[in-house]
Structure formats: structure tokens, C-alpha cells
């Protein structure tokens with residue numbers, strides 16, 4: 591395997607030292623709850639690297655060597671790009687790699703067709719099974735269904751490479767453990783993947799079916815992760831008296847009313863927590879437009895963080911009013927804005943950072959960079975605008 595020999599930025603250069611000093615100060619103030627400006631978490635190095643090198647994303651999934659090489663190269667690239675509050679040009683003590691078939695692994699187990707794309711992570715189609723098919727469906731094998739055999743093959747090969755003393759920029763490379771197959775968007779979104787949006791009609795026509803179907807999927811996801819933890823020689827959080835919580839993570843809940851969310855996903859979370867002696871997770875990833883569910887979630891589960899809350903898809907000021915000042919919000923500015931021009935981005939950031947949105951802090955910005963087509967110039971403009979309008 592051929593790797594880059596060094597960072598392309600020099601930590602001794604004045605601009606790098608200055609950038610790192612500011613980033614450290616901003617994060618320290620944020621964590622101490624005395625923010626000086628909104629911090630920016632930038633994770634767009636992956637797509638930037640793929641575009642710079644004109645790499646077809648499909649090659650990433652073809653063999654474990656390429657998956658490992660690309661993960662290392664874009665971790666390096668992330669430490670060179672001054673588009674967020676990242677400490678630049680400092681290698682970690684250990685580089686971490688992982689087998690990554692996010693977000694399609696669990697949908698593929700259920701027979702949803704997967705499409706590998708040249709410029710983005712893979713996607714899958716809905717299986718559109720009937721209610722009867724869903725009822726009669728045997729649950730997929732925990733090791734041999736869908737892409738799981740390929741995941742195992744990649745895992746073994748990555749281990750071989752890492753165990754033979756693989757180094758990158760002078761630091762050892764290790765596979766992160768446990769390496770769990772992605773369950774995509776969580777339990778409800780997997781139900782949507784299998785049954786389709788008809789699941790929402792089922793909620794009215796055959797609620798017993800929906801309760802049973804969601805519970806079967808959730809138990810299967812728990813069993814999947816338990817099996818993969820064990821095969822990785824790691825303890826499983828749900829089995830530990832003091833470890834793990836049952837996650838709230840769920841894509842696709844946007845379309846549910848608070849009453850339906852309460853009756854189905856929330857009731858299931860509470861049921862499983864009771865069964866396994868866990869608390870509901872208080873960290874919510876939500877990249878959709880389900881802000882109408884947050885007050886209920888907060889009442890039921892006590893949210894501490896809402897991550898990936900996208901603007902202008904959601905009225906972040908209103909969310910803040912409804913959930914109060916204590917919850918950490920990690921906001922995202924929509925890709926459709928980031929694809930425009932530096933001037934438009936600057937204007938958007940100015941509009942976004944109202945005093946209500948900034949509040950007394952507990953607000954950070956996540957620049958996810960999951961899509962191609964956003965220029966380095968635009969990322970630079972975004973960070974500059976946050977440095978200007980994101981101050982307290």
C-alpha cells in the first residue's frame with residue numbers, strides 16, 4: 591500500500607500555530623460553558639479528498655486495502671484543512687480504521703437492493719414487503735446475510751494488516767473494536783426500509799402488527815450487535831450492568847405526529863429499556879425535520895444533546911425556546927446553501943446566528959461534508975463567516 595509520506599501543512603508555520611491556538615481556545619471556552627464564539631466541527635475531508643484525487647467512491651467498498659488506505663488518507667487530509675476548529679497537523683497517538691458499510695448494512699440483510707454510487711455513500715431501495723410477508727419473514731442470519739460476509743472478510747484482512755505493524759505518518763494503525771455493522775437509521779427507519787411508508791397506514795389499521803414488527807426489528811438489531819461484539823472479543827453494552835443505553839437514534843420519524851411517536855417508537859424504547867435494565871439515551875441524532883417531536887422526547891427521555899439539527903429545514907430558534915437553554919444543539923447549515931457562493935454563505939450565516947439561536951452557548955456547528963459539489967472556497971467562506979458572526 592502506498593501512503594502519503596507527510597502532512598502537507600507545517601505545524602511550525604505561523605498561520606497553522608495561530609489557527610490551532612484559536613481552535614483550542616474556542617473549544618475550551620465552549621466546554622467550560624463560557625463560549626467566546628460558536629465552534630465548528632468540520633468532517634468534510636472525506637469528500638474533499640475523493641474530489642481532489644478524482645476517486646470513484648465505489649472503489650472504497652471493493653477491497654479492504656483500499657478502504658483502509660482511504661480512511662487513513664482522509665484522516666490526514668482532515669488535519670490539513672482550516673475549515674473548522676480542528677487542531678491541524680497533529681497526528682493522533684494511534685490511527686483508527688474500521689470496516690464501514692454505513693448506512694446500508696442492515697437494510698441489505700433484509701434484502702433491500704443496494705446501490706453503490708460514484709460520489710456518495712451507498713444507498714438502498716425499499717423492499718416494499720406486504721404485511722403478511724413482514725409477519726412471516728424469518729429474521730436474517732447475523733453473519734451470513736446481505737453484506738455481512740463481506741464485512742467479515744474486510745475485518746479479517748484489516749486485522750492482518752494492522753497486526754503486522756502497519757504504520758501511517760509514524761504512528762500505529764489499529765482497527766477500532768467492536769466493529770459493528772451499521773443499523774442504518776435505527777429501528778423505525780429499518781421498518782420503513784422493509785415495509786415502506788405503508789407502515790404509517792398500518793399504525794391506524796393494524797397497530798398490533800406495527801408493535802410486533804418494530805419490536806422484532808429492534809431485538810434483531812440488539813442480537814446483531816451482541817453477536818458482532820462477541821466475535822470481536824468485546825463486551826456488549828446492553829449486557830453490562832453499568833454500560834450502554836438504548837438509543838433514540840431514528841431516521842424517518844419526521845412524518846409521525848407526537849401521538850403516534852409516543853404510541854410506537856417511544857413506547858418501544860421504554861419497553862426495551864425496562865427489559866434490559868437500561869436508560870433511554872439522551873443524545874439525539876436528528877438530521878430530518880422532526881422538531882415537533884422534541885418537546886415530547888425531552889419530557890420522556892430528558893434530552894442532553896440534539897445533533898445534526900439542520901437549518902433552515904428547522905427553526906432552530908424555536909427549538910431553543912421549546913427545549914430550553916440546557917440542551918446542547920449541534921446545528922448543520924443545509925448543503926443547498928453550502929453549494930451556492932461565498933457571498934450567499936456569508937449572508938446565510940449572518941441570518942442564522944440570531945441572538946436567540948446563539949443564546950448563552952451550548953450551540954456548535956457541524957459541517958458534515960457528506961456530499962460532493964461544495965468547493966474549498968465555500969467551506970473557507972463558511973468558517974470565516976462563523977468567526978465573524980458566531981462571536982458572543
Ligand SMILES: [Zn+2]
Pocket residue numbers: 841875876877878898
Ligand atoms: Zn442522520
